[in-house]
Every structure is written in structure tokens, then in C-alpha cells.
Amino acid sequence: MKDKISSPASAGRREAIKAAAALSVVPLLGFPAVLRAQGDAIRLGHLTPRTGFLGQVGEYGFKGATLAVEEANARGGVLGRRIELIAEDSVNPQTAVNKAQKLIERDRVICLIGEISSASGLAIGEQAQRYKIPFFNTGCNSDALRGSNCKRYMFHIEGSNTMYTKTIGTWQLQKNLIKGARWAFLTADYAFGHDLYKVSSRFLEEHGGIILNNDFVPTNTADYSAYILKLRQLKPDFVYLNLAGVDQTTFLKQYREYNLPYELAGGVMDTAPFWAAGLENLSGHWQSLWYHGLTVPASRTFTERFVKKFGHPPENQAWGDYVGVRIVLQTVAETKSTEPRRLIEHLEKGAEFDLLKARKGRFRDWDHQLLQEMYVVKVKDKSRSKDKWDIFDLVETVPDAKGSLELIQPTQAENPCDMPAA
Amino acid sequence: MLLLEQIVNGLLVGSYYILLSLGLSLIFSLGGVVNLAHGAFYAVGAYLAWEIEKRAGFFGAMGLSPVGVALIGMLVERFALRRLYSKDPMLGLLFTFGLALTAEQALRIVWGSTGLPFAMPDALRGQLILGDFIYSYYRLFMLAVAALGVAGCWLLLNKTAFGMVVRAGTRDPEMVRALGINLRPTLTAVFALGVALAGLAGVLSAPLAGVQPAMGTEILTATFVVVVIGGLGSFWGVVLAGLLVGAVRGVTIYFYPPAAEASMYLLMILLLLLRPRGLMGERFEKFE
Numbered sequence: 066m067k068d069k070i071s072s073p074a075s076a077g078r079r080e081a082i083k084a085a086a087a088l089s090v091v092p093l094l095g096f097p098a099v100l101r102a103q104g105d106a107i108r109l110g111h112l113t114p115r116t117g118f119l120g121q122v123g124e125y126g127f128k129g130a131t132l133a134v135e136e137a138n139a140r141g142g143v144l145g146r147r148i149e150l151i152a153e154d155s156v157n158p159q160t161a162v163n164k165a166q167k168l169i170e171r172d173r174v175i176c177l178i179g180e181i182s183s184a185s186g187l188a189i190g191e192q193a194q195r196y197k198i199p200f201f202n203t204g205c206n207s208d209a210l211r212g213s214n215c216k217r218y219m220f221h222i223e224g225s226n227t228m229y230t231k232t233i234g235t236w237q238l239q240k241n242l243i244k245g246a247r248w249a250f251l252t253a254d255y256a257f258g259h260d261l262y263k264v265s266s267r268f269l270e271e272h273g274g275i276i277l278n279n280d281f282v283p284t285n286t287a288d289y290s291a292y293i294l295k296l297r298q299l300k301p302d303f304v305y306l307n308l309a310g311v312d313q314t315t316f317l318k319q320y321r322e323y324n325l326p327y328e329l330a331g332g333v334m335d336t337a338p339f340w341a342a343g344l345e346n347l348s349g350h351w352q353s354l355w356y357h358g359l360t361v362p363a364s365r366t367f368t369e370r371f372v373k374k375f376g377h378p379p380e381n382q383a384w385g386d387y388v389g390v391r392i393v394l395q396t397v398a399e400t401k402s403t404e405p406r407r408l409i410e411h412l413e414k415g416a417e418f419d420l421l422k423a424r425k426g427r428f429r430d431w432d433h434q435l436l437q438e439m440y441v442v443k444v445k446d447k448s449r450s451k452d453k454w455d456i457f458d459l460v461e462t463v464p465d466a467k468g469s470l471e472l473i474q475p476t477q478a479e480n481p482c483d484m485p486a487a
Numbered sequence: 488m489l490l491l492e493q494i495v496n497g498l499l500v501g502s503y504y505i506l507l508s509l510g511l512s513l514i515f516s517l518g519g520v521v522n523l524a525h526g527a528f529y530a531v532g533a534y535l536a537w538e539i540e541k542r543a544g545f546f547g548a549m550g551l552s553p554v555g556v557a558l559i560g561m562l563v564e565r566f567a568l569r570r571l572y573s574k575d576p577m578l579g580l581l582f583t584f585g586l587a588l589t590a591e592q593a594l595r596i597v598w599g600s601t602g603l604p605f606a607m608p609d610a611l612r613g614q615l616i617l618g619d620f621i622y623s624y625y626r627l628f629m630l631a632v633a634a635l636g637v638a639g640c641w642l643l644l645n646k647t648a649f650g651m652v653v654r655a656g657t658r659d660p661e662m663v664r665a666l667g668i669n670l671r672p673t674l675t676a677v678f679a680l681g682v683a684l685a686g687l688a689g690v691l692s693a694p695l696a697g698v699q700p701a702m703g704t705e706i707l708t709a710t711f712v713v714v715v716i717g718g719l720g721s722f723w724g725v726v727l728a729g730l731l732v733g734a735v736r737g738v739t740i741y742f743y744p745p746a747a748e749a750s751m752y753l754l755m756i757l758l759l760l761l762r763p764r765g766l767m768g769e770r771f772e773k774f775e
Contacts, residue, residue: 115600116591116701124600254745280744285705287696288500290626291493291740291747297621298489314602314697322607322623322695324614341602341697377599453604 129383183207501733526703532686556686718768
């Protein structure tokens, strides 16, 4: 039985197995979505992961941008021209670069909006600078994008890791939770996580916190039990998560499975992964760039329109891309131009924008970070939750109405940005 | 102590790899089809479970969802895959690859791209604490189900007439045909059984890792690795490899977490260098 006779099909089978190995690791190629209009429309390029571990968050970004474009067209467009959104899936940095080039060269977009992965964001920033086309980052958190890798043509609507850390940190300091507390970290092993670990551990240590351990966790990890066993041995006061996307969901569910008593905190919070985990698996205080439970009237209107169109509330990423499109269109309207240099100059001069928050926002001229309020939120008591989307109570706005918006921003020393000329 | 705890925990984690890989291995052994849609069937199992769970509870979903997946598998085999057996194996490969892409996109269209919350059944919540060790009841349950699945498959393959045809068909399909046995219904049944195991793994992992469209793509590579480590077509090899991959991962996380996901690939490379057939792989005439 063990001696074999070579059959004619054997070479083919061997090839098939090789190809299987190759194909099974090919990342899925996204399907481009295009909302086309005719004539000399103003074209906006939208680029964000719609598949992969950030895909579920990216889908919200796409929906937010779509809604903003539709609303603008319903009002008659800008400068008498229709707005056209050309959207692509940037599943990884390499794809992001290719699609950014395609959007700029072939589709002739006036700017790029979107992205979530900081690794892809870095790559898109390079392209934006090279082609001199503005890129409005709506989802990349890494400080490096605003600091050592800052670009004249890159603007940041998304908060930086430092902003997220300082938002929850301001609250933790108020409650005297940091000094002497022992923290165990889990950190996503890519650009975003490393950057976030750097700023969050620095903040805690500066204020007297003790860092017991940090584990770098590969993205797309399906099983956290081994990490959770380590946490159990460490017996920290807090577990600090620097994870994103699906990884956040998976960890939250499995952390509850083991029912450990150590309170959770984290460097960032996106609502979609928390929704996916389900309210019963959530606990603790978190920080948010925007939440659909915000009572600001403009914010409620946005939420209502979004629910009407898509049948579910927007998450914070939908807000980012919605506001991003509106910022671009307002800038075009105010400068009466789609010329990149003029747009950038206008933004650098401190043009103000309605961010659906209590205070208006503007970009810092030296690092292009949008100055804005953030929020501390608390996981809702299940009995008071209206529906599965209703997972947080707003605790406070940071900075409060009296505080300067610079309070949660990295200082110039923390954020070394040497902006290249336009 | 913690290291030992990690190893034991790793064995628990390996259980759904075993279910997935066993199905993949079965389909490959008999049909010669490298089923790149295996992960998609796993995802479909989880999504069906999400729908059924709302009406029939978790255990209802655990029973019914794999049956649903098996039915879908039978349709796929009967109306598509069957036409490709006698053709270039590359066609089967491309077909299942296309099927996987289509399935993922379909899940996204029907259920949205956001992950769906899937709660753990109340009956299985809680932890068993033995001294320094902690086990979640749910994972123990998962291990039990996987063990039953493995035992059931073993009995089916080794103690029934159906199993005899399958085993004979794996070794020498021409001879089986010459004996007047029609392998076609057997192929359909094996494909259905294989994807049902994937569906079952999907149901079991839903409360742990959540339900989201890309879940199948993510697990597929690991499944292949387990099958390759175990040895193509080897029943116990796959079981052993599933456990080994889980344990090695636990140990890696103990010493050097960033390599956690890479550990199984390293294991595969090392093993293939030392033993190209995999742990318990036999030489297969039709593949060599």
C-alpha cells in the first residue's frame, strides 16, 4: 500500500496544494463602491478599510461620508457643482497606497478623506504630500502622524492617542485612581498600538502609576485566554487595553468569561467593537471622541438622519467621516476654490467648523490636529439601557466648558512636528 | 506553574481547531478538493446559529446550525463541486476560493459588517477553579463537544459500512468503483459532514470570539496549518496537531507574546523540515 504509482493527476494536485497555501493567505480584496454623478462634479476620494479587523468600524465611516455627500447634494452641492464620493477599501497599507494613487491620478479627486489604520495612514500621508492633495484623516490615532511624520497636506479630524489618553487620564486623576495603582497592559502589535502604549504608559507613570507588564498582542487574535491567565497571575488594579477593532470585541467577551475582578480601562474606545461585544460584557469608564447619546442638537439631528437612512445609530467613526466631508465642503465654499494650496491656507488660518459638539473646532496650524472636546463615558447599567446600541452614560466633557481645548492636546515638546513646506 | 496552566489551557483552545481541521482533512482525503471555502462554512455556521439562537436558544442552535450548513454543503457539492472532480484540481481550488469571497460578501450584505453580539448561554457561564488553575465552564464544554465529535467521526469511519467505503475510496477510488460501489453519494455525504463540523466549530466559537463576516478568512489559514502539521489525511494526526498548536501558542504567549500567532507557522516549518509528511501523515498514492 505504501509503494505508490504515480498517477497523471499527481502534478496537478501538488500544484493545487501549493496554490491553496498561497491563496489562503491572500488578504481579501475589497469591492470598490462608487456614488457617481455626471458633469464636472467635485470628487472626494474616500479611503478606509471595509474588510479585515478594522472593517466593521470602516463601514461606519463609509456610511457617514455617504450621508454627508447626499445632504450636500440635496442642498444643491457646492459652488453650483454636484459632489461625488468615490470610495475604496484600503484593507492594508500597500492597498491603501495603490488606491490613494488611483483616486488621485485617475479619478482626479480634490482630496482624500478617511482611513483608520495608522500604518495605512502613514502611507497615505506620504502620497498626499507627494501629489500635493490634502488628506483628511478621520480615524488614525497614532501620534506619530501628527508628530515625527506630520505633513503639510495631512489634517487630523480623529483624536490622537495622547488626546484619548489625556481625556480618560484627566478623569482618573480627578478620582485619584492613578497614583500607586498597578496597571497591566495589552497592546496591539502595530504602529497604532506601539504609539498608544508609549503615550499611555508615559502618562500613567508621570502621575505615579506602576506598570506591571505589557504584552504586545498580534492583531486578529481569536483567543485571549492565555493573556487572561497571565493577568490573573499579575493581579493588577487595572487592565489597560491598547487594542482596536475586532480585537477589542474578542478580548472584552473573553475577559468577562473568566470574570476577573480587575477593572478595565483603555487607550481608545470605538463604539462598534463595544456594540459587538454586547452590554453584558462591558464595564468601566472609557473615553470617546463622539457618542450618539450626545445631547447637542446638531448631534441629535445627525443621529436621527443616520438612523433613518441606515436603520441603526452612527458610531464615532461615522461621525468622523461625516464631519470630515462637511469640513472639506465648507472649506471649498468659503474659499470658492478646490485648489489644494488655498484650502490648506484657509484651514491653517483657523477656520472654524461645527463638529456637532458644544464648541466649534479648528485645526492647530503647526501640527494640523483638530482642536475639539472629548468625552468620558461610563458603561450603562443594563436595566436602564433602551436598546442594544444604548451602552454608555456620558460622565463629562473634557476639557469642561471653562478649560482650554489645548488641555488634552500633546504639547509641542510631546509632538515634534517639523512641517514640510507646501 | 503558570507555564503548565498555559499548556493545559492551550489544549482546550485547540478543540475547535480540531473540529475545523478534521472536516477539511476528510474532504481533502476523499474528494481531493482543497476546500478554501471551509472558513466560509464556519462563518455561515456562526451566522445561522445567531439566527436560530434567538428562537431556539444556544443548544438548539448547536444542534440545528450544523445541519443547515450540511444542507448548504450538499447543494454546493451536488450542483457545483461534483462537476470539477475529474477536471484539473486547480478548478476546484479556484471555485472554493471564489465561493469563500462570495460568501463573506454575502454575509456582509445580509447581516452588515459590524460584528453581532452573541451571548454565552447562562448554563455555561462561570469558572471551575482548581487550586491555581482556572477553567471556564464554556471551554470545558467546548472540549467535550469536540471530543464527542472526534469520537463520532472515528466510529463512523472505522465501525460502519459507510466508513469502510470512505476509507477504501480514500486509498484507491478506481478499485472501489471497479467493485461496483458508487462513490458519488459518499462524496456528497463526506463533504456535508466535513462542512457540518466546520459549522459546529463556528457555533462553538461564536460566544467566545463573536460573529463577524471575516471570521472564516481569519481561521482558514490556521486550519490549513493544523492539517499540514498533522499530516494530510491522517485522522489522529489532525487531532494531535490541533492540541499541539494550542499548547505551543500558550507557551509562546508565556515567553514572547508578539510571536503568538507566528508560533504555529514556525512549528509547521520545523516539522516539515524534519518530517515532510506531517506528524502522522502516510504516503498517499494519489497525491504523490
